Structures are given as structure tokens and as C-alpha cells.
Amino acid sequence: MRFDLSVIASWIEPGSKVLDLGCGEGDLLYQLKQTKNVEGTGIEMVEAKVLRGIEKGLTVLQGNITEEVQDYAAGTFDYVILSQTLQQVYAPAQLLKTLLDIGHQVVVSFPNFSHWKNRWQICWHGRVPISKQLPFEWYNTPNIRTISIADFQRFLKKMGWRIKRETAINTDHHDRYGNVVTFLPNLRATYGIYLLAKR
Numbered sequence: 001m002r003f004d005l006s007v008i009a010s011w012i013e014p015g016s017k018v019l020d021l022g023c024g025e026g027d028l029l030y031q032l033k034q035t036k037n038v039e040g041t042g043i044e045m046v047e048a049k050v051l052r053g054i055e056k057g058l059t060v061l062q063g064n065i066t067e068e069v070q071d072y073a074a075g076t077f078d079y080v081i082l083s084q085t086l087q088q089v090y091a092p093a094q095l096l097k098t099l100l101d102i103g104h105q106v107v108v109s110f111p112n113f114s115h116w117k118n119r120w121q122i123c124w125h126g127r128v129p130i131s132k133q134l135p136f137e138w139y140n141t142p143n144i145r146t147i148s149i150a151d152f153q154r155f156l157k158k159m160g161w162r163i164k165r166e167t168a169i170n171t172d173h174h175d176r177y178g179n180v181v182t183f184l185p186n187l188r189a190t191y192g193i194y195l196l197a198k199r
Helices: 003-011 027-036 047-055 065-071 092-102 116-125 149-159
Strands: 017-021 039-044 059-062 077-083 103-111 162-170 179-181 191-197
Touching (some): 003 027, 017 027, 017 065, 027 039, 039 047, 047 059, 149 162
Parallel strands (some): 077 103
Antiparallel strands (some): 162 179
16 A cells, blocks of 8 residues: 555544545555454545445445535544545635535645755746656646645644644655655655644
8 A cells, every 4th residue: 555545544543434535446445444444435536446446345436526525414424535636626625624524534635746856846947847746747737736735734724723643754656665754844745644623
């Protein structure tokens, strides 16, 4: 399993009810089901990934996450997970409000746009950065937002949401290995991971 997903899995309490948004083929849900006996549901847009998740014995729905989450009542889940998807959402504040309503806690992770390699590419080449975390050109990227760890922390303070846990990590997109970054995370980390709750 990817290093970032391993970090997220370590935060989930055994026996929890979990909703994983943009779950892909269900790797995280499968791990949580096997090791922590969670009751998990995934939502994924790509049909082939949905089918592979179902083949693993998971409950995975095909659909748009911003629409599908409207069907759940307040407090339905112990955890809602939004892993490496926030940068592709049109109305992130509205979506996170909904997630904090239907879930007691929300896990959010995203690529850190202010990583030093991205800054170097902008400064030296004057171009939109391309990296292992952000591997697309400006014209074909699914990402519509650029988020830095510092920006996300400011956003959370403005919204008045509580940070229960936070970790900055340095890893590539699909790497099984990585490390936690504690010194200058906004400059040195490739991803930020947060566990949020309402105040």
C-alpha cells in the first residue's frame, strides 16, 4: 500500500464506519477491512476501478463524490477520507462542510504545491511545475487547485475547524516508502495529511 495511505490507516480506530471518497480500486478500504474490521464504503468515478474494488469484496459506488455524499444523514460515518482528491474539487469549502456533517472526523490529504522542487521550476524555468506528485501539463491536469500546507492551515483557521492530527510526508505518488517531515514541512514535504473535526 502507498505510504500516505499507510499513515491514514494508522489513524483509523478498529471497528469504525468509514467512507472513502475517490477510493480508486479500494486499496485503503481493503487494508482497513482486513486489519481493523471497519465497515467501509467507497465512492469512485472510474467504472473499471469500481469493479476492481467490488472484486475485492468491498462496497464501492460509482459516482461523483460531491453529489453522492448528499445522500447520507448527519453522523453516518466515524471517518470520511478524502485522499489526494481535494485539489480536483470545484467547491472544496462546501464539500468539507458536508463531510464534517456526515462524518465525525474527516481525513484530508493533498499534494503540497509549495514543495521546494515546484518553487525551483517556477523560479528557474518560469513554467508550471511538473513532478511525480503533480505529473500533468497545465492543459491536461485533473487538478483545478494548487494547495500548499500553509494555505490549507490558513483555510482551516478561517473556517474554524479543529485539527486533531496533522502530518507532512515526503514520498512520490505511488511509493510504498516515505518519511515524515517535521522541519519546514511547507518547503520540504510533498504531501500534507490532516484529521479534522468540528469545534
